[in-house]
Amino acid sequence: MEIQHEAAFSAQVAAPPAAFADTVRKAARRLTPYLYLAPALIAIAVFVYLPLARTVQLSFYQGNLLNPTRLYVGFGNYQEILSSPIFHETLLHSALYLFFSLIGSVVVPVSLAFLTLQLTDREVDFYQSVLFVPTVVAFNVVVLIWAFFFLPTGGGLLNSFLALFGQPPNAWLKDPVWALPSIALIANWKLMGFHFLLAVAGLKAIPKEYLEAAYVDGAHGWSLLRRIVLPLFAPTGLFLIIITLITSLDAVFTPIRVLTEGGPNNATNNIMYAIYSEGFRFFRTGHAAAISVILIALFGGLIYWQYRLLDRRVVYDR
Amino acid sequence: MTVKARRAVWTSRFILILATLLVAVPLIYQLGISFKQPDEVFSSVLSPFTLNPTLRNYEVVIRSVPILTYLANSAAFSIGVTVGQILLAVPAAYAFSYFNFRFKNLLLALVLVSLMVPFVVTYIPNYLLLAQYKLINTLPGLILPMLGVSLGFGIFLLRQHFMSFQREIIEAAMIDGASSWQTLTWVVAPANISALSALAVYILINTWNQFIWPLLIGGGRPEAYTLTVGVQMYFTNPEGGNRWGSLMAASVLTSLPTIIAYLFMRKGILRTFTEGAVKG
Numbered sequence: 021m022e023i024q025h026e027a028a029f030s031a032q033v034a035a036p037p038a039a040f041a042d043t044v045r046k047a048a049r050r051l052t053p054y055l056y057l058a059p060a061l062i063a064i065a066v067f068v069y070l071p072l073a074r075t076v077q078l079s080f081y082q083g084n085l086l087n088p089t090r091l092y093v094g095f096g097n098y099q100e101i102l103s104s105p106i107f108h109e110t111l112l113h114s115a116l117y118l119f120f121s122l123i124g125s126v127v128v129p130v131s132l133a134f135l136t137l138q139l140t141d142r143e144v145d146f147y148q149s150v151l152f153v154p155t156v157v158a159f160n161v162v163v164l165i166w167a168f169f170f171l172p173t174g175g176g177l178l179n180s181f182l183a184l185f186g187q188p189p190n191a192w193l194k195d196p197v198w199a200l201p202s203i204a205l206i207a208n209w210k211l212m213g214f215h216f217l218l219a220v221a222g223l224k225a226i227p228k229e230y231l232e233a234a235y236v237d238g239a240h241g242w243s244l245l246r247r248i249v250l251p252l253f254a255p256t257g258l259f260l261i262i263i264t265l266i267t268s269l270d271a272v273f274t275p276i277r278v279l280t281e282g283g284p285n286n287a288t289n290n291i292m293y294a295i296y297s298e299g300f301r302f303f304r305t306g307h308a309a310a311i312s313v314i315l316i317a318l319f320g321g322l323i324y325w326q327y328r329l330l331d332r333r334v335v336y337d338r
Numbered sequence: 339m340t341v342k343a344r345r346a347v348w349t350s351r352f353i354l355i356l357a358t359l360l361v362a363v364p365l366i367y368q369l370g371i372s373f374k375q376p377d378e379v380f381s382s383v384l385s386p387f388t389l390n391p392t393l394r395n396y397e398v399v400i401r402s403v404p405i406l407t408y409l410a411n412s413a414a415f416s417i418g419v420t421v422g423q424i425l426l427a428v429p430a431a432y433a434f435s436y437f438n439f440r441f442k443n444l445l446l447a448l449v450l451v452s453l454m455v456p457f458v459v460t461y462i463p464n465y466l467l468l469a470q471y472k473l474i475n476t477l478p479g480l481i482l483p484m485l486g487v488s489l490g491f492g493i494f495l496l497r498q499h500f501m502s503f504q505r506e507i508i509e510a511a512m513i514d515g516a517s518s519w520q521t522l523t524w525v526v527a528p529a530n531i532s533a534l535s536a537l538a539v540y541i542l543i544n545t546w547n548q549f550i551w552p553l554l555i556g557g558g559r560p561e562a563y564t565l566t567v568g569v570q571m572y573f574t575n576p577e578g579g580n581r582w583g584s585l586m587a588a589s590v591l592t593s594l595p596t597i598i599a600y601l602f603m604r605k606g607i608l609r610t611f612t613e614g615a616v617k618g
Contacts, residue, residue, distance in 0.1 A: 052518060053437035057445065060430035060489055067486025068452040071463030078462070088466060132357055135350035138343075143351075149604055150358045153365060156600045156607070158566045160549035161589040164573055165368040168582055175380045177367070184384075213361060214611065221612045270456060274549055278570065292458045299462045300554060312459040323454040327447070 072316075078309035088305040097310035106286055107294070107311075114269055114290040117204055121268030124208025125215050126260050130253075133219035134245065148220060151213030159210055159274045166206045167193075167279055193279055196287040203280065203288050207271040215260055222256025223249070255329075262326045266319065269293075291315050372396070372586035379582045395587035399572075402584075405591065407561060408568040411477070415552065415564055416545040418481040420538050426485060427492030428534070432522050434493065435500035436508065453490035457551075460487060465554060475559040480552055484545065492537055495613060499533040500526060536606035543596045543607070565592040 079097055083090040101107050136144045154162065169177045170192035179189040192198050226249065234248045269292040276282060282289035282297055289297075291311060299308035316323075363386075370386030371379060372395050378388055399405065433439075434446055464483045465474070473479030503526065511521045527534065549566040556562035563571065569588045572581075600607060 050439065053433040053439040053442075056429040056433035056437075056518075060426040060493060061445065061448075063426055063486035064449060064452045064489055065486075066467075067464060067483040068455055068460060069448070071460040071467070072455065074463035074466070075459055085462070085465065085469070088462075128357075132354060135354055138347045138350055139354075147354050147358055148608065151361050152608060152611075153597070153600070154361065155611070156543050156547075156596045157365075157593040158547040158549065158589075158596070160566050161569050161592045162364065162368065164569070164585055164589050165364045165371075167573075168367070168371070168586075169364065175383060177383055180383045209361065209364070217608060217612060266454065270458070273458065277550060277553075278573070292456060295458050296461065296550070299465075305462055305466075308462055312462075315456065316459065319456070323451070326454060327451055 075309045075312045078305055079313050080306075081309075082304075082306045084303040084305055085299070093306065097306045098314075101307060101310055101314070109286055110289045110291055110294050113200060113286075113288070114292075116200055117207075117272055117290050118265055118268055120201065120204035121208060121211070121264050121271070122261065124204065125211045125264045125268065125271075126257075128208075129212050129216035130219045130257060130260065132216055133223055134249070136220055137223065137249070144220060148213075148217050151216050153213065154210045155214045160278050162210075163206060163275050163278045166202075166209075166275070170202055170279075193288075194284055196284055199280055199284060199287045203272050203275045206275045206279075207268065211264075211267070211271050215264070218260060219256065222253055222259075225256070226252045259326075259329055262322060262329065265322055266326060291318075368586050369590060371582055372590045374583050376580055376583050379580060395583035396591070398584040399588045399591065403568060403572055403588065404560070405565070405568070405588075408563050408565045411556070411562060412546055412564040412566070414477055415480050415548075416542050418477065419484045419545040420541040422481065422485045423489055423492050423541050424534065424538055426489055427496055427537075428527060429522065430493045431496035431500055432518075432526060434497045436518075449490045449493050452486075453488070453494070457487060461551070461554060468555065475556055475562045477562070480555050480562075480564075484548075484551070488541075488544070492541065495537055495610065496530070496533065498613065499530050503529060532606065533610075536603070536610040539599055539603050539607055540610045543599060546596055 078088050080092060080094060081089045082093050082097070132147075136147070171177065171179065172189070172191040172194050173179065174183065174189040176189070176192075178192065183189070190198060192202050230248060230252065231244070234244055269290050272288075272290060273292055273296070276288050276290070276293045277296070280288045281301075282293055292315065295308045295311045295315065298304045298311060367386045370388065373391040373393070374388045375390065375392055375394070382388070430449070434442070434449075460483070464487075468474055468479045468483070473482070507529075508521055508525060511525045512518075516524065547566065548564070549570070552564040552567050553570065556564060557567055557571075560571075569585075569592055572588055573585060
């Protein structure tokens with residue numbers, strides 16, 4: 021047994037004189053890592069990669085949840101979707117959500133993180149801990165309080181507050197203009213604290229000596245921030261931007277499902293929610309699958325980019 | 339410190355406190371409304387607090403909703419996924435950190451990329467797969483796909499911890515005649531117990547809070563509702579007029595376990611979330 025492991029650790033060991041028993045032992049030794057990996061890899065293959073393949077297959081069929089391959093239509097689903105004005109609108113809304121998330125889940129938390137530079141660790145720890153609470157509570161459940169905030173009547177919380185300043189009540193989630201920003205606000209409320217945590221961690225990773233040296237050299241305020249902190253913070257910032265772009269459509273999923281179901285009149289729909297509603301509300305699995313493929317094509321570049329970042333950390337760091 | 343610098347510190351502090359308050363406001367209202375009398379909800383809508391608090395809303399929820407069933411489902415779902423993911427992730431992370439083998443980089447890449455596939459893309463195929471095996475509205479149907487879909491994170495996180503663990507200790511264990519399995523269960527796993535428990539809490543919280551997936555798989559049978567699904571059904575249930583108080587009570591009850599876990603394991607949880615993303 022020991023031999024087996026030494027070999028496993030010191031990668032390539034010169035092969036001992038060939039004998040049958042040896043060959044068997046060598047084969048077993050080679051197999052060991054795969055045995056450790058097999059259960060996890062099978063789970064991932066069955067529930068992630070197989071579904072991906074199935075999605076591509078289903079996108080060429082017309083069907084529903086009971087009979088997803090009822091009729092082969094070739095690229096019919098793609099043609100219908102790509103030429104549909106509603107889908108174009110859905111794409112535009114997705115872009116709007118991304119825009120709001122870049123503000124609410126990158127600009128805001130990063131700015132707040134920069135403000136912590138002059139404060140003590142203990143104080144920063146307090147802000148982090150409170151701001152993080154929305155991350156650990158069940159989203160669909162906290163969304164209900166936002167339903168109360170955004171009640172369309174004059175008695176709703178936000179409308180009552182605005183009435184103090186003489187503003188007329190607004191329908192918020194039922195208003196085609198305000199519905200999307202309201203949903204985006206809820207999602208960013210949920211994500212902001214997490215991203216603040218990441219931003220602060222990124223800042224803390226900057227060696228104190230750099231800051232002190234720059235300070236001694238006479239860099240203060242803006243110049244310190246712009247010349248020293250910002251460049252050193254850039255990798256974290258980039259990482260935040262990418263995960264925001266990847267997760268922001270997912271982040272609005274729950275509020276859309278609970279509060280608007282994509283309405284009013286498609287105003288809060290986005291490409292991810294469209295997949296869900298095509299499949300589980302309108303029972304058009306072919307359409308849902310085709311939109312999934314389009315989503316992956318659109319996000320593939322981003323996903324690859326994030327993978328490269330993650331991969332660099334994983335493989336080459338230590 | 340100069341006056342100017344001190345003023346800058348206070349400005350920063352003021353903005354951060356304001357942001358913290360703004361984020362906390364919805365949660366404060368949620369808690370406050372859950373203790374309000376029904377007629378107070380709208381009569382003093384701007385105030386989150388009430389002068390005569392009541393537990394009536396909690397009573398209503400507990401009496402009108404089979405909350406213990408939902409609680410049991412949520413617990414079984416979360417614990418099942420957590421135990422399953424840990425059992426799968428530990429050996430996989432071990433193999434990725436201590437062995438050299440062909441296809442290692444390729445397999446690791448497949449694990450990492452699996453994390454980035456949007457969950458929504460897998461809903462329909464996984465639903466169809468479960469339907470094929472008659473697992474819709476069952477606990478195994480809820481748990482099984484979650485073992486694959488978000489497993490990559492655990493493998494990634496544990497691998498980072500395993501790799502930073504002293505290689506000499508492991509080699510010493512090997513020289514002492516421990517098999518690789520013994521090394522894992524006697525040396526590596528116990529030495530990384532804090533990372534393992536932080537990961538477990540992370541998975542527990544995330545699974546507990548899952549909503550769309552349990553709604554799709556368990557939403558067809560009230561006996562299979564998790565707490566999150568149960569609250570949603572209570573919310574959309576058309577009967578009853580002003581139920582904001584009991585709704586907020588239901589959501590407080592649902593959030594309580596994760597909040598308590600957070601209060602007790604705050605440091606570990608914050609570290610796990612950070613390490614998963616930034617440090618690596």
